[in-house]
Amino acid sequence: MRTTTRTLALALVTSLLVLTGAGAAFGASIPVEPAGVDPIAFEPASACGCHGTLVEDWSVSMHAKALSDPIYRAKLDEAEKATDGKIGPFCLKCHGPGATMTGEFAAGAELSLGTNEGVNCSFCHQVTDLKAGVIGNTSHLVEPSGVRRAQIKDPKAPHPADYSELHTKAEFCGGCHNVLHPVNGMHLEATYKEWSESSYAKDGIVCQDCHMSTEPGVIGPTTGTAAPGAPERDNIYQMTFVGANVAQGPPAATALLKSAAEVKLDIPEIVAPGQTASATVTITNVGAGHKLPTGLTEVRQMWLEVTAATASGETTTFGTHVFGTILQDDKGNAPVELWEATKIKSDDRIAPRESVTYSYAFTMPEGATATSVTAALLYKSAPDELAEKAGVDNPTTEMAVASAAVYSDAEAAAQAATPAQGESESGTPSWVWFVVAGVIAAIGVTAVAWWRLRSAG
Numbered sequence: 001m002r003t004t005t006r007t008l009a010l011a012l013v014t015s016l017l018v019l020t021g022a023g024a025a026f027g028a029s030i031p032v033e034p035a036g037v038d039p040i041a042f043e044p045a046s047a048c049g050c051h052g053t054l055v056e057d058w059s060v061s062m063h064a065k066a067l068s069d070p071i072y073r074a075k076l077d078e079a080e081k082a083t084d085g086k087i088g089p090f091c092l093k094c095h096g097p098g099a100t101m102t103g104e105f106a107a108g109a110e111l112s113l114g115t116n117e118g119v120n121c122s123f124c125h126q127v128t129d130l131k132a133g134v135i136g137n138t139s140h141l142v143e144p145s146g147v148r149r150a151q152i153k154d155p156k157a158p159h160p161a162d163y164s165e166l167h168t169k170a171e172f173c174g175g176c177h178n179v180l181h182p183v184n185g186m187h188l189e190a191t192y193k194e195w196s197e198s199s200y201a202k203d204g205i206v207c208q209d210c211h212m213s214t215e216p217g218v219i220g221p222t223t224g225t226a227a228p229g230a231p232e233r234d235n236i237y238q239m240t241f242v243g244a245n246v247a248q249g250p251p252a253a254t255a256l257l258k259s260a261a262e263v264k265l266d267i268p269e270i271v272a273p274g275q276t277a278s279a280t281v282t283i284t285n286v287g288a289g290h291k292l293p294t295g296l297t298e299v300r301q302m303w304l305e306v307t308a309a310t311a312s313g314e315t316t317t318f319g320t321h322v323f324g325t326i327l328q329d330d331k332g333n334a335p336v337e338l339w340e341a342t343k344i345k346s347d348d349r350i351a352p353r354e355s356v357t358y359s360y361a362f363t364m365p366e367g368a369t370a371t372s373v374t375a376a377l378l379y380k381s382a383p384d385e386l387a388e389k390a391g392v393d394n395p396t397t398e399m400a401v402a403s404a405a406v407y408s409d410a411e412a413a414a415q416a417a418t419p420a421q422g423e424s425e426s427g428t429p430s431w432v433w434f435v436v437a438g439v440i441a442a443i444g445v446t447a448v449a450w451w452r453l454r455s456a457g
């Protein structure tokens with residue numbers, strides 16, 4: 001009875017969308033532009049109660065926070081002031097596609113419950129296609145009829161549903177995650193383009209396989225159900241959309257960053273005090289199907305830091321490198337903001353499954369017998385200044401790290417390799433092992449005595 005009631009209710013909503021002119025007739029797909037679509041076409045996520053677990057995943061994602069993210073709001077505020085409000089509709093189209101289609105943005109109206117949720121269930125699952133030949137700048141085509149589309153070929157749903165091959169492809173994500181300058185066409189964000197030119201694309205590993213998997217580092221969908229009581233399927237994706245926004249995104253963002261890169265450090269084991277040797281650091285993009293970092297790379301920050309620490313606790317940084325793109329305007333000024341850019345002056349980010357190597361001069365401190373050298377790849381979601389303006393935390397994430405001990409001479413190295421007197425090779429004092437062995441023996445004796453008494457009884 002409950003299922004029948006829900007089915008009838010959804011059918012009624014679908015009929016109302018058609019009869020009230022939701023901006024497109026049933027079966028017609030329209031672009032993400034102001035079209036007078038009735039806000040009822042974009043239900044809030046709370047209406048998707050049967051998919052409670054998936055809705056919960058989505059609720060902590062950056063899709064759910066696409067309009068409310070303080071970093072985004074602070075950057076948009078800067079852009080609006082710099083362009084006299086011209087760039088606003090361009091940004092809002094991607095961050096609030098539903099509100100764009102209803103015309104609520106254009107009219108300056110208060111957003112409805114569903115359109116205020118940024119990129120929510122009812123938007124993505126009503127997408128039918130992309131504009132011909134266009135992947136980017138919110139090039140999706142939407143049929144706001146109430147029919148929900150997904151990767152499931154034979155949906156068994158109590159509401160209108162259909163299979164969508166597009167939802168299994170990277171192009172679906174590329175419709176937003178490829179951003180071209182609205183005036184000169186240069187790539188401002190090229191995550192989809194980077195993927196399309198990578199070996200991941202050739203291997204058939206798409207965005208959904210990494211950003212909607214069960215956990216960072218796991219590739220592909222999993223076996224499960226889309227809702228309680230639904231058939232078990234082997235192509236269920238999580239709605240986490242995990243990315244690299246550490247402070248605002250889901251907790252798994254940190255784990256995803258840590259699965260993206262590896263660091264190797266090569267340095268001689270023996271360097272005499274006052275002498276200089278080369279510390280060579282190799283960073284490999286092992287887990288991202290796009291460049292590191294990606295997206296809005298003048299906001300995202302990733303850098304290498306190479307340090308040396310002595311036994312006394314003195315730490316010195318002797319090598320750094322910042323990764324990213326530097327934008328340039330038509331007068332040759334660089335760096336500039338994205339709305340001023342006409343070309344990319346430089347780009348030294350790390351492509352998928354590729355490595356970069358940097359060498360730095362390390363000098364052994366005078367008087368030191370041993371030094372620990374560490375190479376760390378670090379990341380922040382935004383510059384500190386922007387995070388402070390937005391009023392949010394801005395933690396530093398250690399994506400990958402490698403360390404090596406450097407000694408003043410062979411004798412110091414040998415002493416470090418030899419356990420101190422009274423210690424085992426593991427560094428644990430020998431008496432600890434005697435105590436452990438005694439306890440184990442006592443337990444054994446007690447167990448035997450108990451068994452004999454029981455047998456005798």
